[in-house]
Amino acid sequence: MQRFGSVVRLRPEMEQEYLRLHRAVWPDVLRQIQASGIRNYTIFLRDGVLFSYYEYAGDDHEADLAAMAADPATRDWWRLTDPCQQPVEGAAPGQLWAPMAEVFHTD
Amino acid sequence: MQRFGSVVRLRPEMEQEYLRLHRAVWPDVLRQIQASGIRNYTIFLRDGVLFSYYEYAGDDHEADLAAMAADPATRDWWRLTDPCQQPVEGAAPGQLWAPMAEVFHTD
Numbered sequence: 001m002q003r004f005g006s007v008v009r010l011r012p013e014m015e016q017e018y019l020r021l022h023r024a025v026w027p028d029v030l031r032q033i034q035a036s037g038i039r040n041y042t043i044f045l046r047d048g049v050l051f052s053y054y055e056y057a058g059d060d061h062e063a064d065l066a067a068m069a070a071d072p073a074t075r076d077w078w079r080l081t082d083p084c085q086q087p088v089e090g091a092a093p094g095q096l097w098a099p100m101a102e103v104f105h106t107d
Numbered sequence: 108m109q110r111f112g113s114v115v116r117l118r119p120e121m122e123q124e125y126l127r128l129h130r131a132v133w134p135d136v137l138r139q140i141q142a143s144g145i146r147n148y149t150i151f152l153r154d155g156v157l158f159s160y161y162e163y164a165g166d167d168h169e170a171d172l173a174a175m176a177a178d179p180a181t182r183d184w185w186r187l188t189d190p191c192q193q194p195v196e197g198a199a200p201g202q203l204w205a206p207m208a209e210v211f212h213t214d
Binding site: 003041100 | 110112129140147150151153158196197205207209210211212213
């Protein structure tokens with residue numbers, strides 16, 4: 001099992017919309033998260049910064065993320081959530097969520 | 108079980124020292140983390156920002172954190188790690204790690 005942490009900013013004028021959407025994430029989006037091997041997925045917010053944490057139970061993370069990106073429901077969902085977000089400085093071009101490095105873990 | 112996310116900054120000149128310390132966290136510090144009901148504890152870093160995630164298995168989080176703060180090994184450890192960190196803007200006075208709000212979770 002691998003752990004993944006990522007960070008992105010919220011556009012201030014879109015914060016309430018992002019929160020509203022996440023109070024009722026679509027069942028098909030949740031199903032695709034499961035299907036892509038993502039477990040124990042949490043998103044936190046403070047001062048306009050989102051941090052996400054999840055555990056990956058599969059064996060091809062890149063392929064599972066590609067399957068998610070190809071899923072019609074997920075694509076519709078991202079069409080609503082992407083405009084709420086803006087990358088942190090230094091994020092790769094075209095990337096919203098920027099990966100963080102794990103520097104400590106204890107079970 | 109409750110999940111906790113927190114954020115703090117690293118002082119740029121202390122980042123390497125923080126990483127060095129966390130490559131070999133003292134066994135007594137890890138033991139106190141366990142004793143205080145903290146599980147699945149991970150710290151991530153990107154661009155001088157630390158994000159921590161853990162799950163709390165006990166039933167009095169405040170008392171368990173106080174026990175940690177009173178533990179001699181943990182106090183010695185924090186004497187080394189605290190000077191590596193600086194609070195984010197808006198953190199409570201005297202607070203290093205600032206709590207984040209959970210805005211989404213799926214198992």
